[in-house]
Amino acid sequence: MRQDRTSPTGYALLGLLSFERELSGYELRQWAGNSLHFFYAAPAMSQVYAELERLEAAGLTGSREVPQGARQVRVHRITAKGRRALGAWLRRPVDPPQLKHHLLLRVFLGHLLEPEDLRRAVEEHLRWCEAELASLRALLDDLGDDPVWAHARLVAQWGVEHHSAERSSARRLVRALDGSPGGPRSAGTTVRA
Amino acid sequence: MRQDRTSPTGYALLGLLSFERELSGYELRQWAGNSLHFFYAAPAMSQVYAELERLEAAGLTGSREVPQGARQVRVHRITAKGRRALGAWLRRPVDPPQLKHHLLLRVFLGHLLEPEDLRRAVEEHLRWCEAELASLRALLDDLGDDPVWAHARLVAQWGVEHHSAERSSARRLVRALDGSPGGPRSAGTTVRA
Numbered sequence: 577m578r579q580d581r582t583s584p585t586g587y588a589l590l591g592l593l594s595f596e597r598e599l600s601g602y603e604l605r606q607w608a609g610n611s612l613h614f615f616y617a618a619p620a621m622s623q624v625y626a627e628l629e630r631l632e633a634a635g636l637t638g639s640r641e642v643p644q645g646a647r648q649v650r651v652h653r654i655t656a657k658g659r660r661a662l663g664a665w666l667r668r669p670v671d672p673p674q675l676k677h678h679l680l681l682r683v684f685l686g687h688l689l690e691p692e693d694l695r696r697a698v699e700e701h702l703r704w705c706e707a708e709l710a711s712l713r714a715l716l717d718d719l720g721d722d723p724v725w726a727h728a729r730l731v732a733q734w735g736v737e738h739h740s741a742e743r744s745s746a747r748r749l750v751r752a753l754d755g756s757p758g759g760p761r762s763a764g765t766t767v768r769a
Numbered sequence: 770m771r772q773d774r775t776s777p778t779g780y781a782l783l784g785l786l787s788f789e790r791e792l793s794g795y796e797l798r799q800w801a802g803n804s805l806h807f808f809y810a811a812p813a814m815s816q817v818y819a820e821l822e823r824l825e826a827a828g829l830t831g832s833r834e835v836p837q838g839a840r841q842v843r844v845h846r847i848t849a850k851g852r853r854a855l856g857a858w859l860r861r862p863v864d865p866p867q868l869k870h871h872l873l874l875r876v877f878l879g880h881l882l883e884p885e886d887l888r889r890a891v892e893e894h895l896r897w898c899e900a901e902l903a904s905l906r907a908l909l910d911d912l913g914d915d916p917v918w919a920h921a922r923l924v925a926q927w928g929v930e931h932h933s934a935e936r937s938s939a940r941r942l943v944r945a946l947d948g949s950p951g952g953p954r955s956a957g958t959t960v961r962a
Protein backbone atom coordinates (compact mmCIF):
# COMPACT_ATOMS: atom_id res chain seq x y z
CA MET A 577 0.00 0.00 0.00
CA ARG A 578 1.23 3.46 -0.90
CA GLN A 579 2.17 5.66 2.01
CA ASP A 580 -0.43 8.28 2.89
CA ARG A 581 1.03 11.68 2.08
CA THR A 582 -2.01 13.76 2.99
CA SER A 583 -1.41 15.98 6.03
CA PRO A 584 -3.95 16.43 8.86
CA THR A 585 -4.60 19.91 7.46
CA GLY A 586 -5.27 18.34 4.05
CA TYR A 587 -7.83 16.05 5.66
CA ALA A 588 -9.36 19.02 7.48
CA LEU A 589 -9.88 20.76 4.10
CA LEU A 590 -11.22 17.53 2.60
CA GLY A 591 -13.59 17.40 5.58
CA LEU A 592 -14.87 20.91 4.84
CA LEU A 593 -15.53 19.78 1.25
CA SER A 594 -17.48 16.76 2.56
CA PHE A 595 -20.52 18.98 3.15
CA GLU A 596 -21.13 18.64 -0.62
CA ARG A 597 -20.62 22.21 -1.73
CA GLU A 598 -18.02 23.29 -4.26
CA LEU A 599 -15.72 25.82 -2.61
CA SER A 600 -12.92 28.11 -3.76
CA GLY A 601 -9.60 28.16 -1.88
CA TYR A 602 -10.59 31.55 -0.51
CA GLU A 603 -13.93 30.23 0.75
CA LEU A 604 -12.19 27.22 2.33
CA ARG A 605 -9.74 29.52 4.12
CA GLN A 606 -12.62 31.71 5.34
CA TRP A 607 -14.56 28.71 6.58
CA ALA A 608 -11.53 27.17 8.29
CA GLY A 609 -10.92 30.55 9.92
CA ASN A 610 -14.51 30.80 11.17
CA SER A 611 -15.30 27.26 12.19
CA LEU A 612 -12.03 25.41 12.84
CA HIS A 613 -9.60 28.03 14.11
CA PHE A 614 -10.59 27.76 17.78
CA PHE A 615 -9.62 24.08 17.98
CA TYR A 616 -7.44 23.55 14.92
CA ALA A 617 -4.82 26.13 13.94
CA ALA A 618 -6.14 27.53 10.64
CA PRO A 619 -3.75 27.13 7.68
CA ALA A 620 -2.35 30.19 5.89
CA MET A 621 -3.87 31.00 2.49
CA SER A 622 -0.67 29.78 0.77
CA GLN A 623 -0.90 26.47 2.65
CA VAL A 624 -4.54 26.05 1.59
CA TYR A 625 -3.56 26.41 -2.09
CA ALA A 626 -0.61 24.02 -1.68
CA GLU A 627 -2.83 21.43 0.06
CA LEU A 628 -5.51 21.76 -2.64
CA GLU A 629 -2.91 21.07 -5.33
CA ARG A 630 -1.72 17.98 -3.47
CA LEU A 631 -5.29 16.74 -2.88
CA GLU A 632 -6.14 17.13 -6.57
CA ALA A 633 -2.89 15.44 -7.67
CA ALA A 634 -3.81 12.49 -5.42
CA GLY A 635 -7.29 12.33 -6.99
CA LEU A 636 -8.99 13.17 -3.69
CA THR A 637 -10.53 16.38 -5.05
CA GLY A 638 -11.50 17.71 -8.44
CA SER A 639 -11.86 21.33 -9.52
CA ARG A 640 -13.29 23.52 -12.27
CA GLU A 641 -13.41 27.19 -13.12
CA VAL A 642 -16.70 29.01 -12.71
CA PRO A 643 -17.52 32.64 -13.50
CA GLN A 644 -17.83 34.85 -10.44
CA GLY A 645 -18.72 38.41 -11.43
CA ALA A 646 -16.23 39.49 -14.08
CA ARG A 647 -13.65 36.78 -13.40
CA GLN A 648 -13.14 33.03 -13.29
CA VAL A 649 -12.75 31.33 -9.92
CA ARG A 650 -11.54 27.76 -9.37
CA VAL A 651 -13.87 25.75 -7.14
CA HIS A 652 -13.04 22.39 -5.57
CA ARG A 653 -15.14 19.33 -4.76
CA ILE A 654 -14.42 16.05 -2.99
CA THR A 655 -14.26 12.91 -5.18
CA ALA A 656 -15.53 9.42 -4.30
CA LYS A 657 -11.88 8.44 -3.73
CA GLY A 658 -11.45 11.48 -1.49
CA ARG A 659 -14.50 10.51 0.53
CA ARG A 660 -13.12 6.98 1.02
CA ALA A 661 -9.68 8.30 2.03
CA LEU A 662 -11.26 10.74 4.49
CA GLY A 663 -13.45 7.97 5.97
CA ALA A 664 -10.40 5.70 6.44
CA TRP A 665 -8.42 8.54 8.05
CA LEU A 666 -11.27 9.41 10.42
CA ARG A 667 -11.28 5.81 11.72
CA ARG A 668 -7.56 5.80 12.55
CA PRO A 669 -6.45 6.15 16.18
CA VAL A 670 -6.65 9.80 17.22
CA ASP A 671 -3.53 11.61 18.46
CA PRO A 672 -3.85 13.62 21.67
CA PRO A 673 -4.28 17.38 21.26
CA GLN A 674 -1.12 19.32 20.38
CA LEU A 675 -0.85 22.60 22.22
CA LYS A 676 1.66 25.43 22.08
CA HIS A 677 0.58 27.78 24.83
CA HIS A 678 2.97 30.69 24.43
CA LEU A 679 1.64 32.54 27.48
CA LEU A 680 2.22 29.58 29.81
CA LEU A 681 5.79 29.29 28.58
CA ARG A 682 6.18 32.93 29.76
CA VAL A 683 4.61 32.07 33.11
CA PHE A 684 6.89 29.02 33.46
CA LEU A 685 9.86 31.35 32.95
CA GLY A 686 8.33 34.02 35.19
CA HIS A 687 11.50 34.24 37.31
CA LEU A 688 13.06 36.09 34.34
CA LEU A 689 10.26 38.67 34.04
CA GLU A 690 8.98 41.53 36.15
CA PRO A 691 5.67 40.51 37.74
CA GLU A 692 4.09 43.53 36.03
CA ASP A 693 5.17 42.32 32.54
CA LEU A 694 3.77 38.88 33.26
CA ARG A 695 0.52 40.28 34.63
CA ARG A 696 0.10 42.38 31.48
CA ALA A 697 0.57 39.30 29.30
CA VAL A 698 -2.05 37.36 31.29
CA GLU A 699 -4.49 40.27 30.98
CA GLU A 700 -3.93 40.32 27.22
CA HIS A 701 -4.78 36.60 27.22
CA LEU A 702 -7.99 37.37 29.16
CA ARG A 703 -9.02 39.84 26.44
CA TRP A 704 -8.27 37.19 23.79
CA CYS A 705 -10.47 34.67 25.67
CA GLU A 706 -13.34 37.19 25.73
CA ALA A 707 -12.99 37.84 21.99
CA GLU A 708 -12.96 34.09 21.25
CA LEU A 709 -16.04 33.58 23.42
CA ALA A 710 -17.85 36.38 21.57
CA SER A 711 -17.04 34.85 18.18
CA LEU A 712 -18.08 31.38 19.39
CA ARG A 713 -21.42 32.76 20.56
CA ALA A 714 -21.88 34.40 17.14
CA LEU A 715 -20.96 31.08 15.50
CA LEU A 716 -23.53 29.19 17.60
CA ASP A 717 -26.16 31.74 16.57
CA ASP A 718 -25.21 31.26 12.91
CA LEU A 719 -25.41 27.47 13.19
CA GLY A 720 -28.94 27.71 14.58
CA ASP A 721 -30.60 24.33 15.05
CA ASP A 722 -30.15 22.94 11.54
CA PRO A 723 -29.43 19.17 11.92
CA VAL A 724 -26.63 19.48 9.32
CA TRP A 725 -24.61 21.45 11.88
CA ALA A 726 -25.27 19.18 14.87
CA HIS A 727 -21.60 18.16 15.15
CA ALA A 728 -20.34 21.68 14.45
CA ARG A 729 -22.53 22.83 17.37
CA LEU A 730 -20.99 20.21 19.67
CA VAL A 731 -17.54 21.48 18.76
CA ALA A 732 -18.52 25.12 19.20
CA GLN A 733 -19.95 24.27 22.64
CA TRP A 734 -16.66 22.57 23.51
CA GLY A 735 -15.01 25.84 22.43
CA VAL A 736 -17.22 27.85 24.79
CA GLU A 737 -16.36 25.51 27.67
CA HIS A 738 -12.65 25.53 26.78
CA HIS A 739 -12.36 29.31 26.58
CA SER A 740 -14.46 29.79 29.72
CA ALA A 741 -12.02 27.49 31.56
CA GLU A 742 -9.07 29.42 30.08
CA ARG A 743 -10.63 32.64 31.31
CA SER A 744 -11.10 31.26 34.84
CA SER A 745 -7.50 30.02 34.91
CA ALA A 746 -6.20 33.36 33.62
CA ARG A 747 -8.16 35.23 36.30
CA ARG A 748 -6.69 32.93 38.94
CA LEU A 749 -3.20 33.59 37.51
CA VAL A 750 -3.77 37.36 37.75
CA ARG A 751 -4.79 36.97 41.39
CA ALA A 752 -1.74 34.78 42.12
CA LEU A 753 0.61 37.29 40.49
CA ASP A 754 -1.16 40.31 41.95
CA GLY A 755 0.76 42.32 44.48
CA SER A 756 3.59 39.80 44.73
CA PRO A 757 6.80 41.74 43.95
CA GLY A 758 8.99 38.69 44.55
CA GLY A 759 6.93 36.19 42.59
CA PRO A 760 3.63 34.34 42.69
CA ARG A 761 1.81 34.22 45.99
CA SER A 762 0.53 31.10 47.72
CA ALA A 763 1.15 28.92 44.68
CA GLY A 764 0.71 25.20 45.03
CA THR A 765 -1.98 25.24 47.65
CA THR A 766 -5.27 25.84 45.89
CA VAL A 767 -5.96 23.40 43.08
CA ARG A 768 -6.59 19.69 43.22
CA ALA A 769 -8.53 17.64 40.69
CA MET B 770 19.69 44.51 13.69
CA ARG B 771 20.13 40.90 12.69
CA GLN B 772 16.93 38.93 12.32
CA ASP B 773 16.19 36.62 15.25
CA ARG B 774 16.52 33.06 14.00
CA THR B 775 15.84 31.32 17.31
CA SER B 776 12.58 29.34 17.26
CA PRO B 777 10.08 29.38 20.16
CA THR B 778 11.26 25.83 20.95
CA GLY B 779 14.85 27.12 21.05
CA TYR B 780 13.77 29.77 23.58
CA ALA B 781 11.92 27.11 25.57
CA LEU B 782 15.19 25.11 25.84
CA LEU B 783 17.09 28.29 26.69
CA GLY B 784 14.46 28.87 29.39
CA LEU B 785 15.08 25.42 30.87
CA LEU B 786 18.79 26.27 30.98
CA SER B 787 18.01 29.54 32.81
CA PHE B 788 17.64 27.64 36.08
CA GLU B 789 21.48 27.70 36.20
CA ARG B 790 22.21 23.99 35.89
CA GLU B 791 24.28 22.49 33.11
CA LEU B 792 22.15 19.94 31.26
CA SER B 793 22.75 17.36 28.55
CA GLY B 794 20.47 17.20 25.50
CA TYR B 795 18.96 14.05 26.95
CA GLU B 796 18.24 15.73 30.29
CA LEU B 797 16.72 18.73 28.49
CA ARG B 798 14.46 16.40 26.49
CA GLN B 799 13.42 14.58 29.68
CA TRP B 800 12.71 17.81 31.47
CA ALA B 801 10.75 19.27 28.54
CA GLY B 802 8.78 16.01 28.45
CA ASN B 803 7.98 16.16 32.16
CA SER B 804 7.36 19.83 32.76
CA LEU B 805 6.43 21.46 29.44
CA HIS B 806 4.67 18.79 27.42
CA PHE B 807 1.19 19.46 28.83
CA PHE B 808 1.16 23.05 27.57
CA TYR B 809 3.94 23.15 24.99
CA ALA B 810 4.38 20.29 22.50
CA ALA B 811 7.70 18.70 23.53
CA PRO B 812 10.34 18.64 20.77
CA ALA B 813 11.70 15.32 19.45
CA MET B 814 15.19 14.32 20.62
CA SER B 815 16.59 15.13 17.15
CA GLN B 816 15.01 18.60 17.30
CA VAL B 817 16.55 19.20 20.74
CA TYR B 818 20.04 18.44 19.36
CA ALA B 819 19.46 20.62 16.28
CA GLU B 820 18.24 23.52 18.44
CA LEU B 821 21.21 23.15 20.82
CA GLU B 822 23.60 23.39 17.85
CA ARG B 823 21.86 26.54 16.61
CA LEU B 824 21.84 28.09 20.10
CA GLU B 825 25.56 27.45 20.54
CA ALA B 826 26.37 28.76 17.04
CA ALA B 827 24.49 31.97 17.95
CA GLY B 828 26.49 32.26 21.19
CA LEU B 829 23.39 31.87 23.35
CA THR B 830 24.67 28.69 25.00
CA GLY B 831 28.05 27.11 25.67
CA SER B 832 28.85 23.46 26.23
CA ARG B 833 31.58 21.16 27.50
CA GLU B 834 32.15 17.45 27.85
CA VAL B 835 32.00 15.96 31.32
CA PRO B 836 32.62 12.36 32.40
CA GLN B 837 29.44 10.45 33.24
CA GLY B 838 30.26 6.92 34.34
CA ALA B 839 32.49 5.41 31.66
CA ARG B 840 31.70 7.93 28.94
CA GLN B 841 31.83 11.62 28.11
CA VAL B 842 28.56 13.57 27.96
CA ARG B 843 28.14 17.06 26.50
CA VAL B 844 26.39 19.45 28.87
CA HIS B 845 25.01 22.86 27.96
CA ARG B 846 24.72 26.14 29.84
CA ILE B 847 23.14 29.48 29.06
CA THR B 848 25.54 32.39 28.36
CA ALA B 849 25.12 36.03 29.40
CA LYS B 850 24.17 36.78 25.78
CA GLY B 851 21.64 33.93 25.90
CA ARG B 852 20.13 35.34 29.06
CA ARG B 853 19.76 38.77 27.43
CA ALA B 854 18.20 37.28 24.28
CA LEU B 855 15.78 35.20 26.35
CA GLY B 856 14.80 38.25 28.43
CA ALA B 857 14.14 40.30 25.29
CA TRP B 858 12.09 37.48 23.77
CA LEU B 859 10.02 37.05 26.94
CA ARG B 860 9.04 40.75 26.81
CA ARG B 861 7.75 40.54 23.23
CA PRO B 862 3.98 40.43 22.61
CA VAL B 863 2.66 36.92 23.25
CA ASP B 864 0.89 34.99 20.49
CA PRO B 865 -2.41 33.32 21.37
CA PRO B 866 -2.24 29.58 22.09
CA GLN B 867 -1.93 27.33 19.03
CA LEU B 868 -4.04 24.20 19.28
CA LYS B 869 -4.46 21.19 17.03
CA HIS B 870 -7.22 19.18 18.66
CA HIS B 871 -7.37 16.08 16.50
CA LEU B 872 -10.36 14.61 18.36
CA LEU B 873 -12.49 17.72 17.80
CA LEU B 874 -11.72 17.60 14.09
CA ARG B 875 -13.22 14.07 14.18
CA VAL B 876 -16.26 15.35 16.07
CA PHE B 877 -16.65 18.22 13.59
CA LEU B 878 -16.73 15.63 10.79
CA GLY B 879 -18.97 13.30 12.82
CA HIS B 880 -21.47 13.03 9.96
CA LEU B 881 -18.90 10.79 8.22
CA LEU B 882 -18.45 8.43 11.20
CA GLU B 883 -20.60 5.88 12.98
CA PRO B 884 -21.66 7.32 16.37
CA GLU B 885 -20.01 4.29 17.98
CA ASP B 886 -16.61 5.09 16.36
CA LEU B 887 -16.86 8.67 17.52
CA ARG B 888 -17.90 7.67 21.02
CA ARG B 889 -14.89 5.33 21.27
CA ALA B 890 -12.55 8.15 20.24
CA VAL B 891 -14.02 10.46 22.89
CA GLU B 892 -13.64 7.74 25.54
CA GLU B 893 -9.99 7.31 24.54
CA HIS B 894 -9.59 11.06 25.04
CA LEU B 895 -11.15 10.72 28.52
CA ARG B 896 -8.52 8.12 29.42
CA TRP B 897 -5.81 10.45 28.12
CA CYS B 898 -7.17 13.29 30.29
CA GLU B 899 -7.06 11.02 33.36
CA ALA B 900 -3.46 10.01 32.62
CA GLU B 901 -2.43 13.66 32.15
CA LEU B 902 -4.12 14.61 35.43
CA ALA B 903 -2.29 11.81 37.23
CA SER B 904 1.09 12.94 35.87
CA LEU B 905 0.30 16.57 36.74
CA ARG B 906 -0.52 15.59 40.31
CA ALA B 907 2.77 13.69 40.49
CA LEU B 908 4.54 16.77 39.07
CA LEU B 909 2.95 19.03 41.71
CA ASP B 910 4.11 16.61 44.41
CA ASP B 911 7.65 16.69 42.98
CA LEU B 912 7.67 20.49 42.86
CA GLY B 913 6.76 20.66 46.56
CA ASP B 914 6.76 24.20 47.95
CA ASP B 915 10.30 25.23 46.96
CA PRO B 916 10.12 28.95 45.95
CA VAL B 917 12.30 28.18 42.89
CA TRP B 918 9.35 26.28 41.38
CA ALA B 919 6.67 28.86 42.21
CA HIS B 920 5.98 29.61 38.52
CA ALA B 921 6.24 25.96 37.51
CA ARG B 922 3.56 25.24 40.13
CA LEU B 923 1.27 27.94 38.67
CA VAL B 924 1.62 26.33 35.24
CA ALA B 925 1.03 22.81 36.60
CA GLN B 926 -2.10 24.09 38.35
CA TRP B 927 -3.26 25.60 35.07
CA GLY B 928 -2.68 22.11 33.59
CA VAL B 929 -4.88 20.50 36.24
CA GLU B 930 -7.64 23.03 35.53
CA HIS B 931 -7.24 22.64 31.78
CA HIS B 932 -7.39 18.83 31.80
CA SER B 933 -10.26 18.82 34.30
CA ALA B 934 -12.20 21.08 31.91
CA GLU B 935 -11.28 18.80 28.98
CA ARG B 936 -12.55 15.83 30.96
CA SER B 937 -15.86 17.56 31.74
CA SER B 938 -16.30 18.51 28.08
CA ALA B 939 -15.46 14.97 26.94
CA ARG B 940 -18.01 13.51 29.37
CA ARG B 941 -20.61 15.90 28.02
CA LEU B 942 -19.73 14.85 24.47
CA VAL B 943 -20.19 11.18 25.40
CA ARG B 944 -23.63 11.98 26.82
CA ALA B 945 -24.56 13.97 23.71
CA LEU B 946 -23.46 11.14 21.41
CA ASP B 947 -24.91 8.44 23.61
CA GLY B 948 -27.83 6.51 22.21
CA SER B 949 -28.22 8.80 19.23
CA PRO B 950 -28.04 6.57 16.12
CA GLY B 951 -28.65 9.50 13.76
CA GLY B 952 -26.24 11.93 15.34
CA PRO B 953 -25.76 14.04 18.46
CA ARG B 954 -28.77 14.59 20.66
CA SER B 955 -30.03 17.93 21.90
CA ALA B 956 -26.98 19.78 20.63
CA GLY B 957 -26.94 23.55 20.82
CA THR B 958 -29.20 23.94 23.82
CA THR B 959 -27.09 23.42 26.91
CA VAL B 960 -24.04 25.67 27.06
CA ARG B 961 -23.78 29.42 27.38
CA ALA B 962 -20.86 31.36 28.78
